[in-house]
Amino acid sequence: MLIDEQGYKIVVDVIDPDTCDDLAFRCHGLQKSSAGSRRLLDHGWCRQVGMEIQSKLVRAIDSIDHLTLVQCTYFDKSPTSNWLVTWHQDCSVPVSSRVDSPELTGWSTKEGMTFVYGPDELLAKMLAVRLHLNDSLATNGPLRVIPGSHRFGTLSDAEIERQRHEREEVSCIVPKGGVLAMRPLILHASSKSTSTVPRRVLHFLFGPMTLPHGLQWAPIG
Template sequence: MNLQAHKNHILENGFTTINSIFSDKELEKIDEVLKNIDTSNENFRKSEDLFAIRQFLKELPEIKDLLFNDNIKAIINEIFGEKYVAVKSIYFDKPEKSNWYVAYHQDLTISVDKKMDLTGFGPWTTKQNQFAVQPPLNILENIYTIRIHLDDTDENNGALKVVPKSHSKGIYRAETIDWNVETEEICNVEKGGVMIMKPLILHGSNRTTNGKKRRVIHIEFSDMELPEELQWSEKN
């Protein structure tokens, strides 16, 4: 696992994939926790196409030790930096017959503990007492995202597609993508592998066509303190 090469690839292209981060035994333990989820929780989003848990590490604190194994800790320390901590987490379960399609976009918001008037922060959204805001660009540029794959994922069951290098172009509206200049890459990831990305990279995913599910744990990391009394809502 040449982490320096992966770090260089992320800085230049905005993403990388690393397989074999979790053993079969580790994945079985994670599966066991997920099987016992109380799906009636009002914070959980349910539809025919998607089951999602926001503030995942808060909702299932017992899973944290299973996710933060030695490989993940090495990635955080050596690629991100020793002071990086988890600040946002979501679990996505895209079922076998899912038609869930995600258009190209950047991840432009962070999760915080309250809404307050701060220069450079906005617009704001509030869902079920969860506050999200678009912060200044330097905060977004500082974040790394790890996407832990619990199933084999390719272009037939919604693997992420990305526009390499788009993370270094600031706020980049998807409708302005010039495909004469930009390219698209599909990020296939094996079960037990991870995709790491900068949230400003343009990314999206297609509908599932092969009848295979796709479960992903999405965790964002930062080493920055927010201004004034504002706090990350999920700082772990």
């Protein structure tokens, strides 16, 4: 499967199960919200895992070799912390500071980090890589995607509805230690878990070295 055509790709056996257990232990208690924390790259062990994943995915996704690690978010969906996410695209990216430009919108601050809606030219080059620390099952709220929807840029609400009706969705069932790599612009959603099995994910975000409009990535570490 070509990620540039479908917008996503599942790769299994990227990180061994024992390491996944260790990562889940490290992440326990780090949550800043009910869903998780956006600042995992403040920890050296997380940066190391991100770089290891990047090196292991070069054969499957060669474009990742030209990207840099910019953010990692921890998600822990469980019976005690359960949520659903409606169909959307990931358009906010972490930057070092605000830049005054009429072409840049959607500024916000989350956990002390500055975010902006990335221009389509930037988002099209970015890659999210979701490392599953547990098996992703049909019952524990797996991510669902609409293949190919990333090719149409940032979509309006009406365009999102049209994509939902014109294209079939796919549930991304990923085994422990596997990754789901996806373009941030692909339409994705998830339902609440109906299982006692947690769905723990490290969501790494990679982007190009150079940003448009004078932007710079938020510092890490």
